[in-house]
Amino acid sequence: MDIFTIMKNEIKLGFRNPWAYSFLAIFTLVSLSLLFIQSGPISDLNQYTKTTGTFMNLILYLLPLMTLLLGALSITSEKEDGRWNLLSTYPLSSFAFIAGKYAGMFIVLSVIISFGFGLSGLISAFMGQGLSFYTVLWIFIFSILLILLFLGMAVWIGAVSKNRWQALTISVGIWFLLVLAWPILLIAGLSQLPYASIQPTLEILIFFNPAELVRIFVTLYMGGGHIFGPEYYQWIEWFHKPAGALFFMLVCMVWVLGSVGLTIWKWERNRRHV
């Protein structure tokens, strides 16, 4: 299968290059900080605590940017360095190429976070910190979801960018927009709307921002949903039902399949139009 060939090669390249190790070092440092965030009493009801809240934010600053840069640059450089020109003379579909690269980069990134979590987990166990299993599991799931969704966006950026410089600029721009500027922009923008349409608009827009989407839903499934207040009460109740969870998974899948599919389409369309 071509996908696996491409994927394996991507993994191999990933772990032969220094950037993966610098990301690994940064992420491990960040996850070690988990040990120093005082965890407080553990409640069975609730995994959303100061530890998880603070840590989720650290991850939100770091992981989407990491994923976007890695993914976008990897795809753009294929074009810019002419490797794709050669491969396009091969009996290889754009689908296998992009999907394989996506899968490979996903594994590379997941290895980076697994190493960070695994190491800080073991150290915390020996230091007698006693982090709850579910806390770490949820943050792990949170990180994996962020990677999945942002990697989809990353390959798309890589496909539309003409060169590395452009890919870098767009990646940083999108990260800034979705992670840092998002609340302020929305508060400023939506405040102009009639009161009754603020919340519905906001709810819809959440689905267009993977950072918010994942943050809100993981908070919700960790038992912190009520912090979003009465306006989201019914929303939260609904998403706690199996149908809601299923819907969330479906949205994530649409994101991944949509962005990767769009990238493949774009890639194929550009194939003979150099």
Add this chain to the structure above:
Amino acid sequence: MLQRMINEASPGDVIKVPAGEYSGPIVVDKPLTVQSNGAATIRGSQLDPVITVLSEQVTLDGLKIIHQSPDKDTRAILVEGNHHNLNNLTIRTDGYGIVLRDAHQSRITENTITGNADRPVSERQNGIDLFGSHDNVIANNDIIYVHDGVYMERSEDNKVTQNHVTNSRYGFHLMFTEGTILSQNQSEQNVTGAMVMGTRETSVRDNQFSEQLNHVYAQGLLLYDVQNAEVHHNVINANLVGMLIQDSKENRIYQNHVAANFIGVQLLNAEHNDIFENNFVANVVSGQAQHSAFNRVQGNYWDSHMGLDLDGDDHSEMAFRADPFFYTIVKDKPAFQIFFQAPGMVFMENLLKSDTNLWMTDTAPLIEPVTESEVENRSSSLLFIGFSVLLLLYSFYFIYFGGIRKYET
């Protein structure tokens, strides 16, 4: 049959109720002791209370009361008069548990009151309900599945201690009371631990309010329009909001341990309160405040605060300030609450810090917690260690076999 025994008894008699089923309504209208070893069950399903206690010095002990009613505004036990003793009763009620009306200097102790778990909270009534009743002691009761655990209105100098309320709306609800002592009680998994409203001279101490978070307006302790209260040595943990203090003044709030709540303390239009030596640890957000600049807030420990102690007095020279930014935005447009702890929001809050003079400010926050919380040397579960090892194995596998190892022949 039981009623006949009561009617025939003379004041001061002790009636030992034989084991068996009895049906209410029963009225005790003279000083009597009615007791059982728990084998006597009194059932009632009418609008009248199952047992009505009148007169003086009535003791009910060890009875089991089952009160069934489609109407929530009915009572299992109604008490009027003074110097009664209700002890060791097991009450299962569809309406109120024990209702005191103009009943004074009575003791309600060691009872178990269970509401109807199948009904929504708004269709239940209070476990113990006082109106215009003074100088009573309510102690060691266990209350579950009711509306409010202990509700007191326009009642004075009651002592509520060592009760345990769970799975209800409010654990303890005080309305327009004076001189209430609320001590050593526990409230868990209710909408609010203690709702203290319109009271004077209330003492709230040594209580534990935890895990009030399954409701959008959940909180550990709420003070609204409260004056001259002493709130101290309470443990308030894992609630949505630890303490909400609103429109209240001249209260002293100290040495409470407020931990692991989503929001530690909220102050809204609260002025001239003394807030000192509290521990605020492991709360997702330590404090929010609006229009609450004029409180004496000093010497609390805020774990989110990066303090700096230059002169070695254990207090930071850098003040802790509760940022009202987010609260102010959300107050007008609650829809924006969805940005709670959004990374961009946190980023923005750190960027925009102006006019901090009007913020609630702890001028000398503590560097170390007031009392060292027990060093939580929890051992990790095997599951957790296993998971960590699994993650490491996964990463080593791909780094080595997927990456580093060269393909040779």
Add this chain to the structure above:
Amino acid sequence: MKRKLILFIASLTVFMVLASCGSEEEYQPEELTDVDRCEVCNMAVPHDHNATQIVLKDGKALKFDDIGCLNEWITENGTDDVGAQFVRDYHTEEWINLEEATFVYDKDFKTPMAYGIFSFKNADDAEKFLDEQGTGKLMTPDDLADHHWERNMEMMKQMKEMMKDNEHNHDHSSENDDEEEHAENDEQ
């Protein structure tokens, strides 16, 4: 790319405009939910005749557990942003416009925050209610403006005194448990 962006913004605008069409001139009371909390005193809003609400001009609904709390809000924030005010009929618990309601007040009527005011859709019902109670006064919406808005918190003081008097002669009259009843007892 640019064309797509414009298309996206355009469709978003259309959506927002459509969404905003919901707010009409006529203000409708919002239904109570399980999680409503009084805007002023933080108590859960009961699903009964005591609930009141303000619908602001921008469509936001504020709910209160007592008409007194509603008044408190108006006193603090004024009426500039207020679209409509609603109270509930004592008997049917249906929402009625505050301007069209009739009120009864007695300091001993029991309401969540002890303001002692009930509201009625029909003036006749209100009068009948007063007859039944044998106490209280009838008020129009205009009378509310001049109302003193005192909460009945003094009552317990009086009762305390009374209890202390009774302490010695032990002739506490047995009374039935009706709240309105013992309100009567306390009226001196």
Add this chain to the structure above:
Amino acid sequence: MSDLALKVKGLEKKYHEQTVVFPIDLELQTGQVLALCGGNGAGKSTILKMIAGIVEPTQGSILVDHLSWDKNRKEYAKKIGYMPDHFSLDISLTVRELLHYYARLKKVPGQEVDKVLEKVGLVSAQNKSLESLSKGMRQRFVFAQAMLGSPKLLILDEPTNGLDPYWMKSFVDMIRDLKKENQAIIFSTHHLDIAEETADLVVFLHEGKVMESGSLAELKQQYNNLSLQQMFTRLFFQT
């Protein structure tokens, strides 16, 4: 008998109304070598890219072994081996690893890797990373990649660019060996001596137009046994 490896008819390429390749016809039998000669911007590379399936032609048809790209691109891809003029290799891999990667993508059995490694003389370097190879060795690697699966047609874009004389010599030898194995080869070059030593057919291009074409033997006859270099000088500087 020899059969037709490549048939190009009326092939034309325009970029935004600007013609970079004017209609051109080419035919190549198995065992024949065609050299596209010309300076920079002559359109050599574009023609090869069109044949390799990287660039879509504006007009005209290309058949490799009677197969067109549009009809069955996967089969078409298996019939060609392409050597781009310049691109960055994944230099952190070893020669063997990267060649295996290309082999798998070409659906070619693993033994082929050993075969082509031997052909290009990289056996001793097979476990070295590409990073440590000289430019000439890397060129050989790219050439090896094109030969994987013994395609019907080899398309080599400036295979001798920046090579030392030693590698030039071995390149000539390799082309001759391949020719013996009935391999059809089309390559572009500005090393006219290489073309002279290897090519059966020669096409001179200038600004997308064919200036002269024919078999080497015919051209020699026509131009009184001038070398290709001399022909080139006469074609472009003396008319």
